[in-house]
Amino acid sequence: MGKTIAEKILSNHSGKDAHAGDIVIADLDFMIGQDGTSGVAIDSFRKMSAKKVADPSKIAIIIDHSSPSPNQGVSAIHKKIREFAAEQKIKLYDIGCGVCHQITPEQGHCVPGDLVIGADSHTCTYGAINVFSTGIGSTDLAAGMISGKLWFKVPETLKVVYKGKLPKGIYSKDLILNLIGKIGADGATYMALEIDGDAINEMSVDARFTISNMAIECGAKCGIMKADKKVMDWVAKHSKRKPGPIEADKDAKYKQVIEIDAAKLEPQIAKPHTVDNTCGVSEVVGTPIQQGFIGTCTNGRLEDFQIAANILKGKKVADGCRLIIAPASKDIMLDMIKDGAYQTLVEAGAVAVTPGCGPCVGTHNGVPSDGENVISTANRNFKGRMGNPNSFIYLASPATVAASVIEGKIADPRKYL
Amino acid sequence: MIQKGKARTFPNHPNDINTDYIISGRYKFKIQDPNELATHVMEDLDPNFFKRVEKGDFIVAGNNFGCGSSREQAPMAIKYANISAVIANSFARIFYRNCFNLGLPAIEADTSGIEEGDELELDMDAGILKNKTKNKEIKIAPVPKTMQTLLADGGLVEHFKKHDGFKV
Ligand code: SF4
Numbered sequence: 001m002g003k004t005i006a007e008k009i010l011s012n013h014s015g016k017d018a019h020a021g022d023i024v025i026a027d028l029d030f031m032i033g034q035d036g037t038s039g040v041a042i043d044s045f046r047k048m049s050a051k052k053v054a055d056p057s058k059i060a061i062i063i064d065h066s067s068p069s070p071n072q073g074v075s076a077i078h079k080k081i082r083e084f085a086a087e088q089k090i091k092l093y094d095i096g097c098g099v100c101h102q103i104t105p106e107q108g109h110c111v112p113g114d115l116v117i118g119a120d121s122h123t124c125t126y127g128a129i130n131v132f133s134t135g136i137g138s139t140d141l142a143a144g145m146i147s148g149k150l151w152f153k154v155p156e157t158l159k160v161v162y163k164g165k166l167p168k169g170i171y172s173k174d175l176i177l178n179l180i181g182k183i184g185a186d187g188a189t190y191m192a193l194e195i196d197g198d199a200i201n202e203m204s205v206d207a208r209f210t211i212s213n214m215a216i217e218c219g220a221k222c223g224i225m226k227a228d229k230k231v232m233d234w235v236a237k238h239s240k241r242k243p244g245p246i247e248a249d250k251d252a253k254y255k256q257v258i259e260i261d262a263a264k265l266e267p268q269i270a271k272p273h274t275v276d277n278t279c280g281v282s283e284v285v286g287t288p289i290q291q292g293f294i295g296t297c298t299n300g301r302l303e304d305f306q307i308a309a310n311i312l313k314g315k316k317v318a319d320g321c322r323l324i325i326a327p328a329s330k331d332i333m334l335d336m337i338k339d340g341a342y343q344t345l346v347e348a349g350a351v352a353v354t355p356g357c358g359p360c361v362g363t364h365n366g367v368p369s370d371g372e373n374v375i376s377t378a379n380r381n382f383k384g385r386m387g388n389p390n391s392f393i394y395l396a397s398p399a400t401v402a403a404s405v406i407e408g409k410i411a412d413p414r415k416y417l
Numbered sequence: 418m419i420q421k422g423k424a425r426t427f428p429n430h431p432n433d434i435n436t437d438y439i440i441s442g443r444y445k446f447k448i449q450d451p452n453e454l455a456t457h458v459m460e461d462l463d464p465n466f467f468k469r470v471e472k473g474d475f476i477v478a479g480n481n482f483g484c485g486s487s488r489e490q491a492p493m494a495i496k497y498a499n500i501s502a503v504i505a506n507s508f509a510r511i512f513y514r515n516c517f518n519l520g521l522p523a524i525e526a527d528t529s530g531i532e533e534g535d536e537l538e539l540d541m542d543a544g545i546l547k548n549k550t551k552n553k554e555i556k557i558a559p560v561p562k563t564m565q566t567l568l569a570d571g572g573l574v575e576h577f578k579k580h581d582g583f584k585v
Contacts, residue, residue, distance in 0.1 A: 023562075023585065025583050036442070036445060036446050036488065037487060037489065039449060040489050040490065044573075044574055047574045048577045049578060065442075065446060071447055072447075073446070073448060073449070074446050074447050076449070077447075077449065118487075119487055121485065121487040121511055135487040136487060136511060136514065137487050137488075137489035137492075137511060137514060137515035137518060139489060139515070139518040139519065139572070139574060140515075140518060140573070142574075143573055143583070146577065146582075147577075147582050147583065149582075150583075151563065151583055185481055185484055186433070186480055186484065189481065189507065189509060189510060190510050219481065219484060219509055219510065221510060274433060361442040361446075362441070362442045362443055363442055363443060363446050363447075380435075380437070382435050382438065382485060383437070383438070384438070384441050384442075384461040385437055385442070387442070387443055389441075389461040
């Protein structure tokens with residue numbers, strides 16, 4: 001029987017002929033933790049009476065969620081992480097390096113065909129470069145660090161095919177918001193997504209990361225794509241490791257195949273307080289906005305800021321509205337400076353914060369006030385997500401956020417293109 | 418073993434209770450003591466939740482409980498609030514895994530008829546959840562073998578210590 005990409009990668013890493021539903025113990029190629037989860041992972045590691053990690057070269061810890069530290073409690077966690085990394089000779093990306101899900105592929109830690117875990121739910125991001133990567137909790141990370149392995153239930157796969165060409169003003173973010181709205185926040189629970197189609201082939205690798213990043217928002221275990229030439233070139237530029245790209249068999253068995261015509265979409269918005277509460281932008285045009293945010297592991301890449309800069313060039317963020325930007329990594333920030341996007345955005349009124357998660361998870365860098373509306377390029381709009389349960393978060397593409405902060409209300413980006 | 422306690426429900430928000438609601442990012446990043454974390458459990462959905470829980474109570478919810486982030490602080494806060502198990506129609510996968518890793522049962526069952534304060538009895542061996550208040554028996558979904566092993570060992574930490582690695 002033919003196999004999906006997920007079944008093949010889990011077979012390769014467990015030495016078993018693995019099919020959906022099987023439980024396998026598999027060898028990990030890489031694993032990551034971040035500052036919100038590594039503290040607990042270190043506690044579990046110690047409780048397991050472990051002395052040494054199995055292979056320090058396969059682990060990285062990234063301080064990105066509350067970085068630099070906003071308070072004493074976080075400082076204590078950061079200190080504990082730094083000491084553990086030094087003790088175990090683990091690669092540490094300290095404050096300002098960037099978001100874990102940008103760092104891991106960008107610094108070459110994963111390549112096509114790999115099996116990767118991360119103590120962060122958006123670890124599924126690397127699916128865009130043909131990696132089976134999935135989020136796990138802190139104790140699973142501790143077990144992975146100690147043994148180099150983890151157990152997995154081999155998932156069924158839901159295949160999503162995007163036909164047609166992306167219209168002007170429609171981006172990868174709009175595709176994934178639309179899909180989550182269609183199938184719901186638990187539409188792919190325990191399944192792998194395999195994402196393909198002409199609209200994907202046309203996209204840059206950076207744009208593809210946005211889609212894989214949000215696979216978890218419909219409950220999926222991973223959001224994996226094939227390794228085409230664009231992926232192989234991207235990986236060759238970022239990693240010295242040898243890729244082992246995996247294709248699905250022609251007769252692979254899918255739980256379901258969904259076809260979506262990309263050419264027919266309009267810009268998408270996820271309304272408060274769930275990611276699957278989506279609509280076309282026209283339904284909410286005119287909603288007042290007090291804060292815009294462009295950044296995160298979903299949409300904090302060079303191309304995202306270029307799109308925003310093109311819209312904001314020579315314009316200003318509206319009075320009564322703020323715009324915060326956070327490059328997903330230091331390298332991206334440097335590229336933005338070279339490219340001019342950084343200057344354009346700051347001139348338009350944007351406030352640039354440290355490369356990292358920025359205000360995404362509500363610990364610092366722009367907590368909204370009661371009753372305020374935020375439009376953000378992040379992946380979650382849960383109540384309280386940005387630190388205040390009495391504020392409202394709308395999710396959109398960088399273009400829609402840029403257009404909206406010009407007007408101080410939700411706007412259709414297509415009129416600015 | 419039979420566990421007894423009251424149902425603690427979220428009638429205004431039964432489905433898609435995410436990990437941000439279970440324990441907000443504002444706390445998980447700065448509080449390391451699980452007992453202190455527990456005092457903030459479910460706070461954004463119900464500011465009095467921690468106060469109304471009695472030892473052994475069950476959280477009872479609808480679909481997709483625990484969706485969102487991978488934070489293990491979510492099941493940890495529930496466990497340290499003295500909740501004995503979470504019972505829901507369905508769970509998000511990372512949360513589900515984290516529960517068993519911490520030795521907290523996550524039980525799939527049809528929770529539609531259960532109301533706040535109902536007296537429940539959970540018998541995992543028999544696969545039965547009794548609602549004493551409503552005088553009803555509900556069949557629970559079988560707990561996968563891997564999860565049973567982890568629970569029996571008292572969570573993944575103890576499992577690892579006992580077997581010196583995975584034995585699932
Ligand atoms: S940017 Fe936001 S979603 Fe991404 S890893 Fe950081 S906190 Fe999580």
